[in-house]
Amino acid sequence: MRIILKSLMFGLILLISAGVSAQEDKVWPMAEYMPCMPGCESRKDRNERRDCTKEKVSEHLIASLKYPAEAKKAGEEGVAVISFVVRKNGEVTDLVIDEDPGFGMGAAAMKAVKKLNKLWVPGEHLGEAASVQMKIPVHFVLPEVEEVQSAAPASDVYTVVDEMPVFKGCEDKSVAESRQCTFEKIMEYTDENLKYPEEAKTAKVEGTVRIKFVINEDGMLTSPMIVEGIGGGCDEEALRVLNSMPPWKAGIQDGKAVKVEMELPFRFKLRGE
Known part of the structure; x- marks a missing residue:
């Protein structure tokens, strides 16, 4: 999600790849029940669970994500994609910046995603808790400030x-x-x-x-x-x-x-x- 005041906000999508094979301690690219945020685990419908998680992750990122000063100064926008693994205990590991638009945006996105550590409810596959690979694209968009351009009115x-x-x-x-x-x-x-x-x-x-x-x-x-x-x-x-x-x-x-x-x-x- 991205909030912008011609000023900024930021957008969020959870992207999940496909393909599975069963073995203990395997990192699954997809699970029967994907990792979710607390309060969303009761949603048995996968779409509802996903939407609930996206909303809660967005709230966390909005609160913690900071637009890099370097990017602000240069007037740069972009999307940083962070991949990571949500382990069986809800811990976030193996964080990698898959796509970095530069100007400090990749590092800022990484820092914000790290703050989600231990917040996740683990995914489930084949009836057991599972470690699952996930990705989050974090959007950086600069706000704009506008001034009304016209002559001075009679009211001063x-x-x-x-x-x-x-x-x-x-x-x-x-x-x-x-x-x-x-x-x-x-x-x-x-x-x-x-x-x-x-x-x-x-x-x-x-x-x-x-x-x-x-x-x-x-x-x-x-x-x-x-x-x-x-x-x-x-x-x-x-x-x-x-x-x-x-x-x-x-x-x-x-x-x-x-x-x-x-x-x-x-x-x-x-x-x-």
Whole structure:
């Protein structure tokens, strides 16, 4: 699964190869019941068990996966594929980066998958616990920050100013550097806080939530307004994250702090088999 705020999120698919032969301690490429996450083992229907596991693995990865700074700086995206074995005791071993798009993405994906160690319920084959080979593709997608480009309205709320509002932590940088810093800080903030609503997951709701808002002269975020919604709880989640942001450094026009209208798109995208 990948959550994106024109800012990031990330996607997940469990890929399972075929072919079996029976012998003790063998690593099976497929089992009658594949390894799953706790809470999914009661699902005897294989598809339900798989979907339950994908959802729970996605939740774990969303919480632990970090976009590499090197990839952010270079504006790189990609898919890292990690193969591993879930042993009979639920331990994750033999982790290998099968596909690495570079820029630190392979290592970041490996680190996140390692955190799933001992969380798995072992697979079963021929009536016994079995060690099973699995793969997880981890998608890295950069978010984007958009600014509304138009002339200053009569209400003195600007959309383009000499110095655009700056996110917390970027105040001491040059105008050019602060723009890139703001982009990265917003991305980091949303990566850590944006969650895919369960209602949207269940209903397979995807799309982009666009929210306009104003940064006041004191740097406070005000007047959020959804200009494009998709439902399924995604609109409310995007608003929640936006409203939880810390104060900004206000925009500057002609040497004075002014109100500036901006827009952020929050993209919600599910990834499945």
